[in-house]
Amino acid sequence: MSDGLFIGLGSPEKDGGVPQTLNLRRANRHGLIAGATGTGKTVTLQTLAESFSARGVPVFLADVKGDLSGVAMAGSPTAKNADKLVARAREVGVSDYSYADNPAIFWDLYGQQGHPVRTTVSEMGPLLLARLMGLNDTQEGVLSIAFRYADDEGLLLLDLGDLQAMLAYCADHAGDLSARYGNVSKASVGAIQRQVLQLDAQGGDHFFGEPALDIHDMLKVDEKGRGYINVLAADRLMQSPKLYATFLLWLLSELFETLPEVGDPDKPKLVFFFDEAHLLFEDAPKALTDKIEQVVRLIRSKGVGVYFVTQNPIDIPEDVAGQLGNRVQHALRAFTPRDQKAIRAAADTFRINPDLDVATAITELKVGEALVSLLQEDGSPGVVQRTLIAPPRSRLGPIEPKERAIIQSISPVAGKYDEAVDRESAEEILAARADAAAAAAAAQKAEAEAEKAAAAQARLEAKQREAELKRQAREAARPSNLDRAVQSATRSAASSVGRQVANELGRAVFGGSSRRKSSGGIAGQLVRGILGSLFK
Known part of the structure; x- marks a missing residue:
């Protein structure tokens, strides 16, 4: 029993039973806890979690129903189920049974029931985001271009606001980006933006941001050498399945990328429990299922064990179930054809026990009783045994809000993640660039308009100067009143002198007879006309 985690007593009706222990060296080979509602799955999960913690193995578990927080508090002899727990401990041969608490850290993506859990869009990466959002190959390529441009320009993609700003920039500069990185269509950008909006509507704005989670904060042990149990409040999160899948897949991927290869260590570096796992795979796109299967297969070599807890074993995709x-x-009920199929599937997955009719036993199991098959030291599955599950030592059921607040205040990560940080990133930089470009365009437009107004004013002034010069010329060419008076007097005098000269000349030429007077009168008029013209 000292070489593994005691789970319960198998086949107690024969020779006092066979202890069922989980070999720590094989605990990273993953596992499955299945059974109908009310058959004891959550209690089994709690027993395993506190057993791992006691052996110095950190644990992560998703608390979907809100009843696993009690793992942080010791059980009580005054609790309504205390007598049953003590009786079960005696029944499975636990002589030193006592109540005990466990070191725990509470987490919550929404920051209400625990420390906020955040990561950045850059850390999530385009490939994982594309799979989670169900993008096609073309859209995934455009998303990768957006990330590549952000890297080239030193633009941090921290939250969904940054991603939306980057996508909007790509749409506005599709031509330039296409020439540099490949085709970027506005239609593809629009499709990605709609998927981001859906993720944001489910609460993605809480998950993406800073300070980002340091994965090593989930690998802590306390001063007694016990592994911390990281409890994720997932009751609200499960209402946003895409965000839930995003978080879990990111967490597994981050562990895979961060932890070194260790093969099969003496004990796991971390153990995951995904309660109500059927909700994780329900309506999940194939790309997401494939990614989970890939991560589950590979993360074993990092010393991480993943345990799925679900109502029906056929809820787990075959490629994933094959790794468990x-x-x-626990018990299944054959009420429907689907239930009957599940019973047959469960029976076929166990190593045959000639003394046990597995298909029949599954339907007869009592609460707190299960069929157990665990990997042995050599990696082979043990013979399935009908087993009484050992009771947990911590409290069954949720803790009080005041208790949660106290535990959170003394948490080893208290104050590290509680306040969000919004530093300058892509959204602010692109907005500043847009403002600068708009200001430059406005200044250029104002300058152009000013130059245009100045040119118009110059033309107007030139026309005015030209008109003034013409007026001055006309004024200069026009005689003054004195000049006109002199000219008039001169012409008048000249005319009088001319007539007088003409008369005198006529008399001298033609004489003074009356006939000559007549002739002279005509000749005189002629002479006067000529002389008048000369004297004008």
């Missing part, structure tokens, strides 16, 4: 070596099957 340690199995605890």
Whole structure:
């Protein structure tokens, strides 16, 4: 029993029973806890979690129903189920049974029931985001271009606001980006933006941001050498399945990328429990299922064990279920054809026990009883045994809000993640660039308009100067009143002198007879006309 985690007593009706222990060296080979509602899955999960913690293995568990927070508090002899727990401990041969608490850290993506959990869009990466949003190959390529441009320009993509700003920039500069990175269509950008909006509507604005989670904060042990149990409040999160899947897949991927290869260590570096796992795979796109299957297969070599807790074993995709070596099957009810199919599937996955009719036993199991098959030291599955599950030592059920607040205040990460940080990133930089470009355009437009107004004013002034010069010329050419008076007097005098000269000349030429007077009168008029013209 000292070489593994005691889970319960198998086949107690024969020779006092066979202890069922989970080999720590094989605990990273993953596992499955299945059974109908009310058959004891959550209690089994709690027993395993506190057993791992006691052996110095950190644990992560998603608290979907809100009843796993009690793992942080010791059980009580005054609790309504205390007598049953003590009786079960005696029944499975636990002589030193006592109540005990466990070191715990509470997490919550929404920051209400625990420390906020955040990551940045850049850390999530385009490939994982594309799979989670169900993008096609073309859209995934455009998203990758957006990330590449952000890297080239030193633009931080921290939250969904940054991603939306980057996508909007790509749409506005599609031509330039296409020439540099490849085709960027506005239609593809629009499709990505709609998916981002859906993720944002489910609460993605809480998940993406800073300070980002340091994955090593989930790998802590306390001063007694016990592994911390990281409890994620997932009751509200489960109402946003896309965000829930985003978080879990990111967490597994981050662990895979961060932790070194260790093969099969003496004990796991971390153990995951995904309660109500059927909700994770329900209506999940194939790309997401494939990614989970890939991560589950590969993360074993990093020393991380993943345990799925679900109502029906067929809820887990076959490619994922094939990776689950340690199995605890609680009762199933054959009420429907689907239930009957699940019973047959569960029975076929166990190593045959000639003394046990597995298909029949599954329907007869009592609460707190399960069919258990665990990997042995050599990695082979143990023979399935009908097993009484050992009771947990911590409290069954949720803790009080005041208790949660106290535990959170003394948490080893208290104050590290509680306040969001909004530093300058892509959204602010692109907005500043847009403002600067708009200001430059406005200044250029104002300058152009000013130059145009100045040119118009110059033309107007030139026309005015030209008109003034013409007026002055006309004034200069026009005689003054004195000149006109002199000219008039001169012409008048000249005319009088001319007539007088003409008369005198006529008399001298033609004489003074009357006939000559007549002739002279005509000749005189002629002479006067000529002389008048000369004297004008």
